[in-house]
Amino acid sequence: xxxxxVPNAIVHILTGSxxxxxxxxxxxxxxxxxxxxxxxxxxxxxxxEVVLPLxxxxxxxxxxxxxxxxxxxxxxxxxxxxxxxxxAYVLEKSVVYKHLGAFHxxxxxxxxxxEWFSKNGSFAVFVSRIxxxxxxxxxxxxxxxxxxxxxxxxxSLAGSLIWNVALIMFGYWALSIAxxxxxxxxxxxxxxxxxxxxxxxMKRIRKG
Numbered sequence: 001x002x003x004x005x006v007p008n009a010i011v012h013i014l015t016g017s018x019x020x021x022x023x024x025x026x027x028x029x030x031x032x033x034x035x036x037x038x039x040x041x042x043x044x045x046x047x048x049e050v051v052l053p054l055x056x057x058x059x060x061x062x063x064x065x066x067x068x069x070x071x072x073x074x075x076x077x078x079x080x081x082x083x084x085x086x087x088a089y090v091l092e093k094s095v096v097y098k099h100l101g102a103f104h105x106x107x108x109x110x111x112x113x114x115e116w117f118s119k120n121g122s123f124a125v126f127v128s129r130i131x132x133x134x135x136x137x138x139x140x141x142x143x144x145x146x147x148x149x150x151x152x153x154x155x156s157l158a159g160s161l162i163w164n165v166a167l168i169m170f171g172y173w174a175l176s177i178a179x180x181x182x183x184x185x186x187x188x189x190x191x192x193x194x195x196x197x198x199x200x201x202m203k204r205i206r207k208g
């Protein structure tokens with residue numbers, strides 16, 4: 001059942017079905033979070049701003065282990081960023097740029113991150129993991145530059161740990177004071193706030 005239901009769930013998830021994301025996590029718990037965060041970190045259109053709060057919701061609702069859930073999110077993140085890193089490392093910039101549409105990435109945005117990485121290196125990797133919407137983009141410049149894997153994972157996972165824990169805790173505590181419908185409303189407001197942070201961050205990145 002798991003083998004046949006997961007692909008079907010992922011198709012719906014990629015179309016932006018929040019209900020399916022919630023159902024997927026409810027059914028498969030930690031495994032679902034690994035899969036979803038791997039896809040999100042590999043630049044597919046799955047928002048961690050939805051996945052991680054719902055993971056926190058699942059911890060509260062189904063009495064799952066908070067620390068295992070955080071670990072699951074980091075495992076998924078590590079898988080996803082590795083995919084993007086090696087795509088950039090092996091194929092290099094000219095090939096990747098021809099297929100940016102497959103990753104739903106604008107060339108101008110990736111150019112900005114590429115330039116920012118060239119100036120800031122490891123710090124850019126760390127900070128980017130805490131920026132909403134484009135958290136996974138820095139994997140490409142890191143791969144283009146053939147950044148040492150040890151540094152790439154160290155700074156990537158350090159930033160991702162902050163992001164993942166914050167959003168999982170948000171989902172956990174939001175549920176304790178409200179129902180799921182209100183949680184979605186709060187996620188919407190939170191996502192808007194994160195988008196403003198993203199816009200501000202991108203402006204600063206473009207300014208160097």
